[in-house]
């Protein structure tokens with residue numbers, strides 16, 4: 001299974017990606033997670049990316065595309081993958097097409113998680129992220145049992161710098177201007193499936209798995 005999750009920041013891509021990746025036994029490739037891991041380790045890539053991430057802007061394509069290409073060439077991605085947060089503009093989508101074509105494969109499906117801006121703001125302002133395993137929680141909608149501590153691995157939870165209100169507003173603008181056209185790009189190619197991403201996490205997962213069953217081979 002080769003699939004892409006697209007949707008505004010806070011739509012629940014990361015939350016759903018972990019279930020889908022486990023169900024289909026494919027690696028979850030989240031460009032945001034890879035950038036954050038590099039920021040945490042202060043690598044040159046991380047230092048470069050951080051400036052853009054903190055401002056709510058996209059990291060330049062030259063950096064992002066090379067990183068994704070490298071990741072998709074790793075052995076575990078040969079059987080399939082789930083891309084979360086990539087492509088985020090049409091240029092990235094075109095490069096992905098070329099990379100896959102070169103490898104003699106193509107995407108099976110692109111899932112668009114649909115939620116409105118108001119819900120996005122509610123989700124992002126309460127999001128807490130584990131500094132060790134990267135799992136996301138929400139202070140109201142999906143709280144960890146001990147405040148500030150990840151139930152999954154015991155790591156410390158933090159609020160992302162880019163989940164502050166002014167950066168959230170900019171990220172939504174960037175989504176509308178640069179990422180929304182990616183949805184049209186895939187719709188034209190007949191790859192797009194729209195998923196209502198409101199309601200409970202389990203409810204959204206069930207809707208996604210019901211759609212994906214049609215692509216099982």
Ligand code: ADP
Pocket residue numbers: 007008009010011012013014015016123124126127128136137138139141142197198199200201202204
């Ligand atoms: P994305 O990866 O699309 O930016 P996340 O998966 O990180 O979004 O989710 C953003 C926030 O919303 C997190 O705090 C997560 O716990 C919460 N969340 C995810 N799905 C739902 C849902 N269906 N209902 C309520 N909150 C949700």
Ligand code: AMP
Pocket residue numbers: 009031032033035052053054056057058059060064084085086087088092162171
């Ligand atoms: P995310 O974790 O998906 O919300 O991404 C966090 C931030 O990482 C974004 O706001 C961007 O600055 C950067 N980023 C993640 N994926 C991409 C991408 N495909 N292209 C450019 N920047 C990205």
